[in-house]
Amino acid sequence: MIYFDHAATSPPLEDVTRTMAEVMAQHYGNPSSLHRLGDESGKLLKKAREVCADALKVKPSEIVFTSGATESNNLALKGAAWQYINRGKHIVTTTIEHPSVFECCEQLQGLGWEVTYLPVNASGQVTVKQVSDAIREDTIVVSVMHVNNEIGTVQPIAEIGAMLKNNYPRVLFHVDGVQGFGKIPLSISDCGIDLYSLSAHKWRGPKGVGLLYVRDGLVLSPLMAGGGQEGGLRPGTENVPSIVGMAKAIRLASENVTAKSQEMSRLKEILVHGIQDLPQLVLNSGRDGAPHIVHFSYPGMKAEVILHMLEEEGFIVSTQSACSSKYLEPSRILLAMGKDAATASSGIRVSLGSEHTEDHINKLLNSLTKIINKLQKLKGEPS
Numbered sequence: 001m002i003y004f005d006h007a008a009t010s011p012p013l014e015d016v017t018r019t020m021a022e023v024m025a026q027h028y029g030n031p032s033s034l035h036r037l038g039d040e041s042g043k044l045l046k047k048a049r050e051v052c053a054d055a056l057k058v059k060p061s062e063i064v065f066t067s068g069a070t071e072s073n074n075l076a077l078k079g080a081a082w083q084y085i086n087r088g089k090h091i092v093t094t095t096i097e098h099p100s101v102f103e104c105c106e107q108l109q110g111l112g113w114e115v116t117y118l119p120v121n122a123s124g125q126v127t128v129k130q131v132s133d134a135i136r137e138d139t140i141v142v143s144v145m146h147v148n149n150e151i152g153t154v155q156p157i158a159e160i161g162a163m164l165k166n167n168y169p170r171v172l173f174h175v176d177g178v179q180g181f182g183k184i185p186l187s188i189s190d191c192g193i194d195l196y197s198l199s200a201h202k203w204r205g206p207k208g209v210g211l212l213y214v215r216d217g218l219v220l221s222p223l224m225a226g227g228g229q230e231g232g233l234r235p236g237t238e239n240v241p242s243i244v245g246m247a248k249a250i251r252l253a254s255e256n257v258t259a260k261s262q263e264m265s266r267l268k269e270i271l272v273h274g275i276q277d278l279p280q281l282v283l284n285s286g287r288d289g290a291p292h293i294v295h296f297s298y299p300g301m302k303a304e305v306i307l308h309m310l311e312e313e314g315f316i317v318s319t320q321s322a323c324s325s326k327y328l329e330p331s332r333i334l335l336a337m338g339k340d341a342a343t344a345s346s347g348i349r350v351s352l353g354s355e356h357t358e359d360h361i362n363k364l365l366n367s368l369t370k371i372i373n374k375l376q377k378l379k380g381e382p383s
Contacts (some may be wrong), residue, residue: 001314001315001316002087002229002315002316002355002356002363002364003316004297004315004316004317004350004351004352004356004359004364005316005317005318005349006202006292006351006352006353006358007149007150007152007179007202007292007293007318007349007351007353008318008351009200009201009207010202010203011202011204011352011353012201012204012205012206012245012249013204013205013248013252015248015252016204016205016206016245016248016249017206017245018123019244019245019248020206020241020242020244020245021241023044023240023241023244023245024241027041027044027240027241028041030237031043031044031045031237031238031240032106032227032229032237035348041240042248044168044240044243044244045174045238045240046060046248047244047247048240048243048247049063049247050245051067051247051250052211052246052247052250053247054251055251055253055254055313056188056196056213056250057187057188057189058188058213059216061216061231062213062214062215062216062231063208063211063212063213063241064211064212064213064214064231064233064234064287065209065211065230065234065238065243066078066209066210066212066234067208067209067210067239068199068200068201068207068208068209068210069098069100069176069178069197069198069199069202069210070199071098071210071223071234072197072198072199072210072211072212073098073100073101073104073143073174073176073197074100074104074145074223074224075139075212075218075220075223075233076174076195076197076212076214077091077101077104077105077108077143077174077220078104078108078221078223079220079221079233080140080141080172080174080195080220081108081113081140081141081218082221083219083221084140084172087138087140087170088136088137088138088139088140089112089113089114089138089140090113090114090115090116090136090138090139090140091105091108091113091114091115091116091139091141091142091143092115092118092131092134092135092141092142092143093105093115093116093117093140093142093143093144093355094117094118094120094144094145094155095117095118095119095120095121095143095332095336095338096120096124096148096150096151096153096332096336097143097144097176097343098145098147098149098178098334100176101143101145101176102332102342105117105143114138115316116134117129118130118134119158119336120336120337121336121337122152122337123152123153123289123337124148124151124259124289124333124336125154125155125156125288126144126155127156128156128159128160128163131160131163131239132145132163132167133162137167137170137351138310139171140166140171140172141172141173141174142160142171142172142173142174142184143174143175143176143243144157144160144173144175144183144206145176145177145178145179146175146176146177146178146179146180146184147174147178147179147180147183147184147289147290148179148187148289148333149178149179149293150293150295150331150333150334150347150349151284151285151289151293151323151333151334151337151349152179152285152286152289152290152294152295153285153290153294153295154180154184154287154288154289154290155287157175157186157191157193158186158190159190161190161191161192161193162191162192164192165192166354170174171197171200172194172218173192173193173194173195174193174195174196174197175191175193175195175196175197176197177196177197178197178198178199178200178202178288179202179293180290181198181202181203181253181254182202182203182254182257182260183257183260183261183264183290183291183292184213184257184261184290184291185257185258185261188213193213193215194214194215194218195212195213195214195215195218195251196212196213197211197212197213198210198211198212198213198250200242200245200246200249200250200343203248203249203250203253204252204253204295204353205245205248205250205253205265206238206241206242206245206246206249207248208239208242209239209242209243209245209246209326210246211246212233214233219381220233222234222235224236226291227381260354261291262291263354264291264292264352264354264356265291267352267356267357267358267361268287268291268292268293268294268352269287270288270358270361270362271294271350271361271364271365272285272294272364274361274362274365274368275294275296275365275368278368278369278372279294280298280299280372280376281297281300281372282296282297282299282343283295284293284296284334284337284339284343284347291352292338292351292352292353293349293350293351294349294352295347295348295349295350296347296348297334297339297342297343297344297346297347297348297349298321298348298372298375299340299342299343299345300342301346302344302345302346302374303319303345303346303347303348304319304370305372305375306346306348307319307348309371309374309375310364310367310368310371313367313370313371314367315363315367317348317349317350318324318348318349318351318367319347319348319349329345329346331344331345331347332344334347341344350364
């Protein structure tokens with residue numbers, strides 16, 4: 001079985017799982033306890049925070065551990081909305097954000113906030129001018145994802161950050177960095193980012209753990225009450241084994257990013273060429289997008305049919321994003337890009353990892369060609 005669904009989740013590294021098991025067995029003290037076992041866990045927590053901060057080139061005090069990007073996104077948006085309500089009740093985001101941002105904004109709308117959802121072009125991008133034109137006197141936060149989780153579109157984060165810093169310094173800039181980290185180099189400080197969300201399982205770490213970068217001096221309202229952990233922003237006993245596992249994974253993911261990105265781009269180019277050679281398929285992701293995501297549609301054919309036929313051939317791919325794939329509806333992302341319902345209902349995402357080779361790509365293309373020929377015969381059409 002060849003796994004091509006890294007954008008949904010990535011297989012954890014053996015070194016990560018082994019480290020987590022050791023911590024769980026040997027360092028089970030509560031980090032808040034005053035005894036020796038608690039102190040040992042507290043030291044592991046401190047070291048993990050330093051490792052994560054070093055990988056992101058930020059201060060350890062700016063790292064807040066969470067249960068993953070969904071919590072991080074909610075903490076960033078709701079925490080800012082509640083904390084700065086006296087500044088205004090307006091948020092700017094895009095129509096193609098991850099559900100944990102998009103639905104969070106919808107929830108805030110129901111509570112009285114106003115949200116501007118910026119439309120995207122045919123490639124799934126917004127422009128700096130769109131963001132600038134949408135900002136009002138009562139805007140408190142702009143939230144734009146770095147890389148779209150479904151089609152791999154890369155947004156102009158550095159340019160948006162510079163515009164906000166120069167023209168609207170009181171407007172907070174939140175970036176969902178889940179699909180970009182470890183794939184595309186990005187400097188949090190150089191891009192003027194105030195809040196940055198990550199999830200460990202996207203770069204071969206454990207599930208159920210992530211972090212939120214909160215710029216030094218920025219105050220957020222916590223989502224929960226009940227303890228002073230994580231500077232009061234995330235109360236509850238810390239998941240030390242998972243946090244240590246995340247620290248190990250983030251260190252490895254942050255190494256040689258440019259070289260890894262170039263190799264994945266090379267493999268992506270081969271896959272894109274192969275898909276374009278199949279006239280029944282429509283390519284939805286551009287060459288200038290993220291190096292690890294290729295998205296295409298087979299208009300008129302249900303996406304799950306292609307998915308299961310590829311699975312029978314030994315390949316794991318996905319439809320839409322993992323958070324939306326079980327709902328048999330047209331892709332919100334593709335519809336926002338102007339795709340028709342047939343295209344938006346038949347999307348397949350292939351997402352690469354560091355273990356993939358050119359041989360894996362060629363085998364996938366051969367199986368995809370075989371499947372399309374079979375379906376064409378079933379439909380009574382020439383292959």
